[in-house]
Amino acid sequence: MVNSGFTHTLPVLRVLENEHQFLMHEMSQWHAIVLDFEKGLYSREEGLVALKQLRKMIVAFIEPLKNHTEKEEKYLFPMLSLYVGNDQGPVQAVQEEHDEIDAYIGHFLHHTRGDLSSFSLEMMQDVVKDAGEAFEVIMIHFVKEENVIFPMVINVLRAKEQDDLFDQLYTSILPE
Structure with missing residues (x-):
């Protein structure tokens, strides 16, 4: 059998795994800039160019990410909650991570809007930390979903529910 990844x-x-792989690929592109900031590889001028590029990449990343998380929140989590509840436990935890991711990305975008020309290199390095935190939370989040939530889909949901969920989730997360 050929390994499909x-x-x-x-x-x-x-479907969900494919979306995670796509999002991780996109994240790896902008996370490289974050890492270069962390390593101190930029002069102030290079940092301004890199920060603008990072912002542009994260803005492009938001729509596929939101499309993915909205599908989970609308279909996956409520279906699992019928069996395991949602006031505590893994479903609530991953839902809260969606909010944490939004907060980090929102904070980064808020502080990088408008004219960035007055930013010192230290200010850039500081604001880029939010993008780095978002990356870390997303990576841990995907691992949790794949190791906790996905097995729940297999073990808790009936075949008909799994099929219904597939029909609901089988949509593109890419911008139109």
Whole structure:
């Protein structure tokens, strides 16, 4: 059997896994800039160019990310909550992570809007930390979903519910 890069064979989980892989690829592009800031590789002028590029990449990343998280919040989490509840436990935890990710990205975008020409290199390095934190939370979040939430889909949901969930989630997260 050829390795497709997917861990799961269940179609609904393949959809989510594919979205995670796409989002991780996109994140790796902008996270490289974050890492270069952390390593102190930029002069102030280079940093301004890099910060503007980072902002542009994160803005492009937001729509696919939001489309992915909204599908989970609208379909996946409520279906699992019927069986495991949502006032505590893994479903609530991953939902809260969505808010944490939004907060880090929102904070980064808020502080990088408008004219950046007055930013010192230290200010740039400081604001880029929010993008780095968003990256870390997203990576941990995906691991949790794939190791806790995905097995719940297999073990808790009936085959008909898995099929219904596939029908609901099988949509593109890319901007139109």
